[in-house]
Amino acid sequence: MKALRLKGIGQLRVAEVPKPLPGPDDLLVRVEACGICGTDRHLLHGEFPSTPPVTLGHEFCGIVEAVGSRVSDIAIGARITGDPNIACGTCPQCTAGRINLCRNLRAIGIHRDGGFAEYVVMPRKQAHDIPLSLAPVHGAFCEPLACCLHGVDMAGIRAGSSVVVLGGGVIGLLVVQLVRLAGATTVILSTRQAAKRRLAEEVGATATVDPSSTDIIEQIAGDTGLVPGGVDVVIECAGVAETVMQSTRLARSGGTVVILGVMPKGETVEIEPFDILFRELRVLGSFINPFVHRRAADLVASGAIEIDKLISRRVTLGEAANVIAHPPAAGEVKVLVIPGRP
Structure with a gap:
């Protein structure tokens, strides 16, 4: 089968590899769609720890084609979304309930072969079923949405909260939707790209700002700003030094x-x-x-999250390496890899 393999820092290419076989507690999944994430770019450039050679891709969904000998609770032909993060379950962090901080954490698509391939093997316990009626490309959004959901949970947003979201990529645009669902009534998104500001307003932002046009602190939290004194919650979604430094200055006293x-x-x-x-x-x-x-996964299946507007394009495995090797194009939100696409 074909797979997009990270051979080492700066080395990413499609290769022919053996079709994997499921272990006793595993599923063999035919990958229908897998999202390209900013983390994939970090992995390519050696900016995020991984264990190459490895097949990348951690935002995937697909169809169960085979199950291990000890798996009896999922049917062949089911559609699943994969949680890529595999905790050991026995270290002090795991036993304290902090599985995301597991000392032995291993992730599909980072430490073991992932979804930029025609097939992926994964532990049954990491699979969550989603409806066969759901578009596969929607299923590929479950993993990034889950990361956003954890952040919004941590923020403690309540009805009537004011929130600033820094960054207009897919994470920022998903967070905008989640904070509105959580009850925030003022949701301001900051990004330099006009297309993303328009999109943010379409999916739920009550206002958007261009940080390149004027001082963002004054524009939002100044005496004549959108929320004088600052907002209840700031969620930094861009992953750049500028917005991280802005984040504390945009929060009100006592804010998060x-x-x-x-x-x-x-x-x-x-x-x-x-x-x-x-x-x-x-x-x-x-x-x-x-x-x-x-x-x-349930939120995606419910239709409560706008997804179609966030899909910029679909590419083949052969095209994916070039996409990952370059920064996102202007206005681009999410690129999806369709491994079965010729």
């Missing part, structure tokens, strides 16, 4: 900042600890998707 975007490992930013102390800000990191993938 959630860092959801992924900066390259080793990069640092300047912050003012006195400001965090004096205004008693809660600054939180949100990492992957503990115990929320099922909820995300």
Whole structure:
């Protein structure tokens, strides 16, 4: 079968590999769709830890084609979405219920072969069934939505909250929708790209701002800004130093900042600890998707999340390497790999 393999830093290409066989507790899944994530770009450039050679792709859904000898609770022909993050279940973090912080965490598409392939093998416990009537490309959104859902849960948004979302990529646009569902009545998205600002307003933002046009702090939290004094919650979704540094300055005193975007490992930013102390800000990191993938899958299946507007294009396995090797095109939100596409 064909698979998109990360051979080493900067080395990504399609290769012929043996079709995998499921172990006793595994599923063999024919991949229908797999999303390209910013993390895939970090992996290619050595900015996120992985174990090459490995097949990338961690946002996938597909059809169960075979099951292991100890699997009896899922039918061949079922459609599933894969939670890629495999916790050991026995380390101190796992036994404390913090499975996303597992000391032995391994992820499909990062540490073991993933969904940029015609087939993927995964543990049964990582699979969540979704309706056969659901478009496969929608199923590929369950994993990024789950990561967003964990961040929104951590933010503690309540009815009437005001929220700023920094970054207009797929994570920011999913977060906009989730915070509205959580009860936020003021939702401001900041991005330089006009197309993404328009899209944010279509999917639920009450206002958008262009950080390149004027000082974003004054524009949002200044005396004559959109929310004088700052917002209840800031969710950083861009994963760049500029927006991370902006995040604490946009929150009101006593507010919450959630860092959801992924900066390259080793990069640092300047912050003012006195400001965090004096205004008693809660600054939180949100990492992957503990115990929320099922909820995300149900949300996708319900139609409560706008997905079609977030799909920029569909590509083949052969085209995917070039997409990952370059920054997203202007206005591009989510590119999906369709392994069975000729």
